[in-house]
Amino acid sequence: MKFVILAVVFAVALARPQDAPAPAAAAQNVTILSSETENDGKGGFKWSFETSDGSKAEQEGHTNPPEAGSTDSVQVIQGSYSYVGPDGKTYSITYIADQNGFQPKGDFLPTPPTDPNNHAAADAAAAAPAARR
Numbered sequence: 487m488k489f490v491i492l493a494v495v496f497a498v499a500l501a502r503p504q505d506a507p508a509p510a511a512a513a514q515n516v517t518i519l520s521s522e523t524e525n526d527g528k529g530g531f532k533w534s535f536e537t538s539d540g541s542k543a544e545q546e547g548h549t550n551p552p553e554a555g556s557t558d559s560v561q562v563i564q565g566s567y568s569y570v571g572p573d574g575k576t577y578s579i580t581y582i583a584d585q586n587g588f589q590p591k592g593d594f595l596p597t598p599p600t601d602p603n604n605h606a607a608a609d610a611a612a613a614a615p616a617a618r619r
Contacts, residue, residue, distance in 0.1 A: 514539065516537050516538055516539045516541075517537065517538045518535060518536075518537055518538075519536045519537060519538055520534070520535060520536045521533075521534070521535040521536075522534050522535075528549070529547075529548060529549030529561070530546075530548040530549070531546065531547050531548075532544075532545070532546040532547075533545055539569075539570060540568075540569065540570035540576065541567070541570070542566075542567065542568050542569075543566070543567035543568075544565050544566055544567075545563060545564070545565030545566075546564060546565065547561060547562060547563035548561075548562055549561055549562070550562055550584075560584060560585045562582070562583070562584040563583045563584070564580075564581065564582040564583070565580070565581060566579060566580040566581070577592065577594055578592055578593075579592040579595070580592070
């Protein structure tokens with residue numbers, strides 16, 4: 487039995503790739519260029535960071551008093567982040583999260599039709615790639 491287990495371990499060791507390239511993330515050391523945090527202890531905060539690979543992020547938040555007819559306060563958070571993609575382009579997102587949910591914006595994000603009842607616009611957008619085939 488010991489021989490079988492030893493043979494299996496040996497076979498697995500031989501089967502692994504011998505000269506596999508290192509993953510891209512492991513090949514690059516990333517350092518923190520700046521990092522800041524603030525907290526006012528009353529529901530407000532702010533933080534930001536930037537790294538040597540071009541990534542940046544910042545966020546701030548505060549608590550709004552309850553809206554009319556509610557007893558719950560509303561946490562409002564807004565911020566942005568950006569990073570350099572594998573294609574060398576910088577991708578940026580700005581966002582707000584509040585009582586209306588998470589609302590990201592970015593040039594590369596897909597956008598829904600402006601009128602959700604306008605199915606013709608959505609159908610035309612969906613048919614466009616098929617027409618290029």
